[in-house]
Amino acid sequence: MQKILVWFRRDLRLNDNPALHAAKQAQLIPVYIHAPDQDAPWQAGGASNWWLHHSLHALASQLKAAGSRLIIRRGDAREVLHQLIEETGAEAVFVSRLYDPASIARDTNIKTTLTQQGITYRSFAGALLFEPWQILTKTNSPYKVFTPFWQTCQKSGLPSDVTPGIRSLPAVSTRISSQRLEDLHLLPTLPWDTQFYDHWQPGEAGAQSRLRRFIKEHLSEYEDARDFPAQGATSALSPHLHFGEISPRQVVYAIEHALNTSTAPGVRKQAQGFLRELVWREFTHHILYHFPHTTHKPLNPRFENFPWQTRRNKVLRQWQQGQTGFPIIDAGMRELWATGSMHNRVRMIVASLLTKNLGMHWLLGAKWFWDTLVDADLAQNSFNWQWVAGCGADAAPYFRIFNPVTQSEKFDADGIYIRRWVPELSRLPNKYLHAPWLAPAEELHSAGVVIGKNYPAPMCDLKHTREEALLAYKQHTRAAD
DNA sequence: TGAAATGTTGGGGCG
DNA sequence: ACGCCCCAACATTTC
Numbered sequence A: 001m002q003k004i005l006v007w008f009r010r011d012l013r014l015n016d017n018p019a020l021h022a023a024k025q026a027q028l029i030p031v032y033i034h035a036p037d038q039d040a041p042w043q044a045g046g047a048s049n050w051w052l053h054h055s056l057h058a059l060a061s062q063l064k065a066a067g068s069r070l071i072i073r074r075g076d077a078r079e080v081l082h083q084l085i086e087e088t089g090a091e092a093v094f095v096s097r098l099y100d101p102a103s104i105a106r107d108t109n110i111k112t113t114l115t116q117q118g119i120t121y122r123s124f125a126g127a128l129l130f131e132p133w134q135i136l137t138k139t140n141s142p143y144k145v146f147t148p149f150w151q152t153c154q155k156s157g158l159p160s161d162v163t164p165g166i167r168s169l170p171a172v173s174t175r176i177s178s179q180r181l182e183d184l185h186l187l188p189t190l191p192w193d194t195q196f197y198d199h200w201q202p203g204e205a206g207a208q209s210r211l212r213r214f215i216k217e218h219l220s221e222y223e224d225a226r227d228f229p230a231q232g233a234t235s236a237l238s239p240h241l242h243f244g245e246i247s248p249r250q251v252v253y254a255i256e257h258a259l260n261t262s263t264a265p266g267v268r269k270q271a272q273g274f275l276r277e278l279v280w281r282e283f284t285h286h287i288l289y290h291f292p293h294t295t296h297k298p299l300n301p302r303f304e305n306f307p308w309q310t311r312r313n314k315v316l317r318q319w320q321q322g323q324t325g326f327p328i329i330d331a332g333m334r335e336l337w338a339t340g341s342m343h344n345r346v347r348m349i350v351a352s353l354l355t356k357n358l359g360m361h362w363l364l365g366a367k368w369f370w371d372t373l374v375d376a377d378l379a380q381n382s383f384n385w386q387w388v389a390g391c392g393a394d395a396a397p398y399f400r401i402f403n404p405v406t407q408s409e410k411f412d413a414d415g416i417y418i419r420r421w422v423p424e425l426s427r428l429p430n431k432y433l434h435a436p437w438l439a440p441a442e443e444l445h446s447a448g449v450v451i452g453k454n455y456p457a458p459m460c461d462l463k464h465t466r467e468e469a470l471l472a473y474k475q476h477t478r479a480a481d
Numbered sequence B: 001t002g003a004a005a006t007g008t009t010g011g012g013g014c015g
Numbered sequence C: 001a002c003g004c005c006c007c008a009a010c011a012t013t014t015c
Helices: A018-023 A046-067 A077-088 A101-115 A146-156 A204-217 A218-226 A237-240 A248-261 A267-290 A314-322 A326-338 A346-355 A361-371 A380-391 A402-410 A416-421 A442-446 A461-478
Strands: A003-008 A027-034 A071-072 A092-096 A120-124
Touching: A003 A018, A003 A077, A018 A027, A018 A092, A018 A120, A027 A046, A027 A077, A027 A101, A046 A146, A046 A204, A046 A361, A071 A077, A071 A146, A077 A101, A077 A237, A092 A101, A101 A120, A146 A248, A146 A267, A204 A218, A204 A248, A204 A314, A218 A267, A267 A380, A314 A326, A326 A346, A326 A361, A326 A416, A346 A361, A346 A380, A346 A461, A361 A380
Parallel strands: A003 A027, A003 A092, A027 A071, A092 A120
Antiparallel strands: none
């Protein structure tokens, strides 16, 4: 019987996994290779590694239950694969395709050397709804604007066909050694992850239950509720999707099924809004595939030399630690630190403050998110930071500067989100919660708030910094013409 | 997937 | 009854 190495990377699931499914008739050996590379520019951060640890644990349990065993190895992927091929006599390596520049470079290299040695290398689609080379404009160029991209995806029909799941697998010889998951040292040495356990269940089962709960509790109001951080109406599937614990096709399938069985009025429109967000994810991955330099350079070359600040460490630290003096910002940054995630609307607000009001380089924000988000994803992170900074695809125009007070009043009017994450302000009435520095002295006093003492004064003047940003962006735009 | 400035409208108070 | 002012509410424009 043919021996196949199924090399798991970011497809940590047994259902709708075409690579695994294609290998299931063979003597398949599931492998995970941990290849930490200190020099890699986008080495996985602490939060991401926390997730990976638990996701691998879940995958290993599932494989064990199916009669197989996850072989964990450490080291350079190509070398480890070579060694495993020698040890096992495997004739093929199957993988799910990845689309970020470093993975493409590594996989291309591996494919070439394996093929030269007569080893079959097969890659399968599964991480995306569409392959990046499938969705193109009439002139065969990649889309740079979302709306036409979305329309083309809709015309093509969002794919919802899923590959059958795997229940039983052949045993893996005990002669093949595996490292212990603990030996990968993916978990933090300092216990900053305590709250993560309350919020997440990494792994395929966790992904499925999150999807089911989202559909049951929030889909029918998604479009109306998704912008309000206190409502928790977003799907929170992003880390599960990032690690491939669930495929976007499974998500589309589940949504369509829910629509076919639901009688609630207006669900279709709400669900359409959710699928649109899923296609935004698709869009960011296609953009990164076609423009791999966007991990570190603006997509819009006009911004190549834009004078974003890269040094002001104190400013950056205040933002990172949620000590900016703007309650909605501080709530978001503290949510991020505590849970490894932040509500989407709040991500836009904090990013706008950093890149526009504070004039800091979008890469500094991207790097902090990269280290702290459990859903850190190179395509999404690069795209979205550039979007906010105004230098990316279909970007927010330079003059679109979020006012954290206005946004807060609009999207957290009753202050539930702020009070949850900024408890030192919790006794302030709603009227003063969004801009506490403007509250009358007696209100502050009776709420136990001392600005500059137990809650910081606002770190910048919103009006002034807004005008500065407008000027800088306008001058740069003019100079580039 | 903005905010702020500016313009317009219409209701109410008031002489 | 009328004009005038104020100003909130909404619309439009500009950055």
